[in-house]
Amino acid sequence: MVTVSMTVNGKQVSKEVEGRTLLVQFLRDQLGLTGTHVGCDTSQCGACVVHIDGTSVKSCTVLAAQADGAEVMTIEGLAQTGQLHPMQEAFREHHGLQCGFCTPGMVMSAVDLLKENPDPSDREIREWLQGNICRCTGYHNIVKAIQAAAQSMRG
């Protein structure tokens, strides 16, 4: 067992976990943050994307112990004081989600894209999303939502 401490959605947490515990298991099972999903076992689907120190990471690919001391943000931490983040708002407005299962990872990934590239083209968005699989939307409205969010965040 190892002790891991980190900041999750602004709150300091510290727990004893088995060494093999993945960050996604830590978030879901230890902290009850079930918004981060597990859709595969090969780090392909991206349903588990969270931010570690501001960068999007597949939390199924990181041991909880590797995130020791880090700032982690999950989908639950994105909306501030009940106000949806512009990316969440855009997904809702443009119907960028159906079953909702890939959505947390998709949104967290898209937020990181706009940090790196505030004005991405259609092609750049689609290439960025290669690591996030959605089976419902055909990606059409996800791309539209990210474009709309980019526009609203640029002001």
Place this chain on the structure above:
Amino acid sequence: MADTAVGSRLERREDRRFLTGKGRYTDDINRHGQAHAYFLRSPVAHARIGALDTAEAERAPGVIAVFTGKDMEADGVGSLPCGWVVTDRHGAPHKAPPHFPLARDRVRYVGDHVAVVIAETLGQAKDAADLIRVDYEELPAVIDLLSAASGELLHEAAPGNLCYDWELGDKAATEAGFAKAAHVTKLDLVNNRLIPNAMEPRAAIGEWDSGTEEYTLYSTSQNPHLLRLILCAFVLNLPESKVRVIAPDVGGGFGSKIFAYAEETVCTWASKKIDGRPVKWTADRGEAFLSDAHGRDHVTHCELALDADGHFLGLKVDTTANMGAYLSSFSTSVPTYLYATLLAGQYQTPAIYANVKAVFTNTAPVDAYRGAGRPEATYVIERLVEIAARETGRDPAELRRLNFIRPDQFPYQTPVALQYDIGDYEPSLDKALEMIDYQGFGARKAASEAKGKLRGIGLSAYIEACGIAPSAVVGSLGAGVGLWESATVRFNATGTVSVMTGAHSHGQGHETTFAQVVAEKLGIPYDNVEIVHGDTGRISMGMGTYGSRSLAVGGSAIVKACDKIIAKGRKIAAHLMEASEGDVEFKDGKFTVAGTDKSKAMAEIAFTAYVPHNYPEGVEPGLDETAFYDPLNFTYPAGVHIAEVEIDPDTGITTIADWVAVDDFGNIINPMIVEGQVHGGIAQGVGQALLEHTVYDRESGQLLTGSYMDYAMPRADNFPAFRVETTVSACTHNPLGVKGCGEAGAIAAPAALMNAITDALGVEIDMPATPEKVWRAAQARLRVAAE
């Protein structure tokens, strides 16, 4: 305030919880004291189980119990049933060998269930499963469906590994049509096997309460009531009244979550065996690949006969369909009543004959996957029509137009059992041709060729049948269940409305669409309507969501229940206003005495129904009505999709340059949701045509495409933006005039894309059109051109 009326693009009310991580999927639920199940699965495709020793596993740390098929047998647990008995062409019922939740003496596919380990943690269960010793006495694996007949027998009950040999249509009339033909187009095709891959893996928590002797099953089901019925009546022999199935938010299904599976059965049964501790299982993706019901998997020879003017004279189809190792819940109906009955397409083909043989192989069970039979039918027809046009030098669009069923021919009786109630096919074709600038294709092709690229265009004029029904007809064809839907509409005393529907959203946005319907029908604020679904404890009866039935069948049940509410409300209103019932009109949420300004709002009537101080004699208190709706017919959405592709002959990479879809779904409640359904359907169809392919090793029967590393899931950069429009011919036989839109894209898309790709290549290839396959075809064509 947002426009909530029927027909408006209302944002979905379920989205806030999904977008903030507050969705509640089965794996998000943890029950007090729960134990974890892990299934030991067969590593071989076909074997007799010799010695099976669980003793060491039972002693491993944290292990609570280990169960095998023998334990379930001793407890009288039955077989997972197939709910549709197909009668073969000799009048005999299909062969339905037993399908036990845990194998008893033999395993029949890689991933088949051998034993379950239940432990304090999942890790402990997995570790202990490694300690189970199984002697697999291996048998030859039957993988190739065309040689299944001569392979090792899978089931004693199914000689020649044949489930059924079935036919539909008039063979003699079809042969007569072919005898008159000026041209016959022939095609051999493979409809490739797919793995549904809903992003949420299947999961289950079974829980037995020793006090009440009641079971609760949390499950990722598209149809919790149907699952309860199957588990209680056929497998576990329990009274339905003692079993509650809760399917909370469901993360996609596409058919794969209709069926009753081994895992949820075992979790439910095992909870009682371990004194009521809840038993939780969640599939990892590898297990999902191995054991979710797969889709498609046909090999077909087909022929289309045409006269000298291009009119279709007859269609012959000979299909072998793979059932996998066991019959999944509705597997047998897919290549028969959901496939051959659709072979008329949008055309006036006077005679059609289909022969379908379903075979057992050592692969995962195959069942309904988005479209279920209808994509396979559309693929047969629309590939044949396109090739016939090429072979006879006709424009593919005009050949279709020439053979379309005309608007004045509806209702139209096809030669393959269905009667289309309504349709109007030319407007969709014209709109699609205009949107894609069909006339300008030649110039675009020339521009591509100038860059050294190949360009192709392909059409698909599909029809499909939604809301499978009516019950009496499907019953006569072998269905073991009714195909109605039920709804309860309950006014609460304060004027809010709870709607309990047996349909169950797994991404379709029912909470929004159904509320739009109810708010408009009852003339009350949208925000006052709550939709409740996915729990047999809260909704009295239901059949669930599949076959694009939710609005056409489930929505119709809701409308009927609303009608009963209005009828009762009218009695109460007449009493309060001292008018005769016949003089009271209902409109926009108000009961009005005709020709006066006397009126009562719906909310006041509801309050009166629960506080009946001044109340009509002989009328029961309360405003809470249930209705069942059994459709009179299927609904028949239809439309035209056109794909345009550009192929790089040096890399074999196909780029979808443009995609237009014009669909007739009848009346539309929420266009935003409908468009989303079309996009998603197209993506799955494109996945089938371009990327996805399930491969079992032909010798060993190992699944070679068992992860996202090997099974090519469509990604965002595989697609263009889709251009989607609709036309409307309202369904004639349901109260909303709606048809269903969930599967259309997946039905239309494969043929459109393969028609475009083969147009560009000038040669036939089978799906999926992988870069390697396309490159070989393109290079061969270039070599021929050079010679």
